[in-house]
Amino acid sequence: MWQTIKFYFISALIIGLAGLALYYQYFPQRTVVQTTVDTPAILRQIQALSELTTVRYNIQKVIGLKEQKVPFGSEQVLMLVQAKVLGGVNLAGATVRRTDSVVMIGLPPASILDVSLDDKETKVWDRSKTWWTPWVSLNPDLEQNARRAALEDVRLAALQMGILSNAQQNAEIIIRNFLQTIGFNQISFSITPVDRRN
Numbered sequence: 001m002w003q004t005i006k007f008y009f010i011s012a013l014i015i016g017l018a019g020l021a022l023y024y025q026y027f028p029q030r031t032v033v034q035t036t037v038d039t040p041a042i043l044r045q046i047q048a049l050s051e052l053t054t055v056r057y058n059i060q061k062v063i064g065l066k067e068q069k070v071p072f073g074s075e076q077v078l079m080l081v082q083a084k085v086l087g088g089v090n091l092a093g094a095t096v097r098r099t100d101s102v103v104m105i106g107l108p109p110a111s112i113l114d115v116s117l118d119d120k121e122t123k124v125w126d127r128s129k130t131w132w133t134p135w136v137s138l139n140p141d142l143e144q145n146a147r148r149a150a151l152e153d154v155r156l157a158a159l160q161m162g163i164l165s166n167a168q169q170n171a172e173i174i175i176r177n178f179l180q181t182i183g184f185n186q187i188s189f190s191i192t193p194v195d196r197r198n
Contacts, residue, residue: 055087
């Protein structure tokens with residue numbers, strides 16, 4: 001009797017193991033990797049990027065500045081300026097929220113981070129004063145004043161060319177790529193208002 005029970009037990013065990021092997025062969029188990037979202041860690045990683053420069057415009061302009069003299073006459077300078085404008089996002093104001101499947105990033109609006117003239121490529125094209133006022137002395141600060149005016153002109157030109165929208169789009173692309181490399185695929189962006197009181 002024990003021989004029969006032993007035979008049936010071993011047979012059932014062999015059939016069970018063979019069935020289990022066949023099941024795993026035809027229905028392989030897929031490993032599910034679940035990424036846990038540590039919101040403060042993501043926020044620290046994004047804010048560590050600090051001022052994220054995402055776009056650079058090179059702008060060339062001709063700037064003229066005229067100064068009236070007292071009691072009459074004038075002096076003027078004409079400059080060819082080459083300038084660099086950097087646009088981007090200050091990530092110190094970024095926020096991160098999450099749901100079960102989506103990481104929501106709040107970015108401050110893009111801004112112009114820097115405007116500078118290339119001194120090697122910026123040249124005075126012409127400088128003159130009215131010919132019939134030879135006693136009027138030249139203003140040594142006129143060229144510097146023209147450079148300051150050029151910076152403002154270049155800033156306005158960059159804004160008209162759409163530097164802010166380009167900077168915002170590029171910031172989103174960079175952050176999306178960064179988060180995808182660490183395993184997050186569902187990412188949404190919004191623009192957070194800037195607190196002007198600080």
